[in-house]
Amino acid sequence: MTASTDYTAQEIIVVAGAKILEDKKVVFVGTGLPMVASLLAKLTHAPGLIPVFEAGAVGPPLKVGLPLSVGDSKTFTGSSYLKGLNSAFEMTQRGYADIGFIGGAEVDMYGNLNSTMIGNFPENYQNPAVRLPGSGGASDMAASCERTILIVPHDKRKFSKKLQYVTSPGHLDGSPNARYNAGLQGKGPYRVITTKAILDFDKETNRMRILQTFPGETVESIQAATGFELLVASNVSTFEPPTAEEVRMIREDIDPTQAFVKRSKKGEIHKIVSKGEPAQNPASPPLAYSRKR
DSSP states (O other): BOOSOOOOOHHHHHHHHHSOOOOOOOOOOSSHHHHHHHHHHHHHHHHTOEEEEEEESSSOOTOOOOOSTTOGGGGGTOOOOEEOOHHHHHHHHTOSSSEEEEEEEEEEOOOOOSEEEESSSTTTTSOEEEOOOOOOTHHHHHHSSSEEEEOOOOOOBOOOOOOOOOOBBBSOOTTHHHHTTTTTOOOOOEEEOOOOOOEOOTTTTEEEEEEEEEEEEHHHHHTTSSSSSOOEEEEEEOOOOBHHHHHHIIIIIIIISSSOOOOOTTOOOOOBBBTOBSOOOOOOOOOOOOOOO
């Protein structure tokens, strides 16, 4: 397959997310890039993927197009059955969700996520420096899905040694049986997809480690953009760039209106130069927030 030469940071995240998803698995899908990645997976290597949406749709074929929210009518069209919000989460609590796809504004070395606030907790909780979107269903997904995939833009502010607020639990403090002792049933974070790399977690320490670097990145450049020490897998490889066909599918078949996968404001595509660096700053995965004025 021909490699694309003009993909954006969001597009490589979508392709990476899609490739991690396995056929005939149940994935609890959040709004945004997880939707795009899930649809790409269904259209390529995982036609039997079973998406579940928070509003209650289970197993829609998604042949009518990309949903814009977890309650979009497109999530219900052709679904195997409709459950409602409470029943959808009950399904995860019963152990029927293989993967939860979530994001956040901050992540620590154990895969705990913050999507609630930036500021000192608890004293500034009511008046934070930045109010983030909050948990939605992400905390429930992180607690109950068998494994989770995290999407976080990669810079030191977002990869923090200590979170300002823990919204969605990862491997907690990393100690053995920490999740079990806290009453959480899922195994916790499985992969972290960033704008620089794919990371996993060391089985002994539950600490985040570099598994694959994106084109143009190195172990050193990834560590330099991280606020804590990353472990490094013994078999680090370079993630192959998206193919021209994968990029075409994202742009033309899945998200032609750029609802989630943004390009240039002028409609131009961010070119990837020889060193692997975007010629312009690529858009980060969307994170809604309001800043204190």
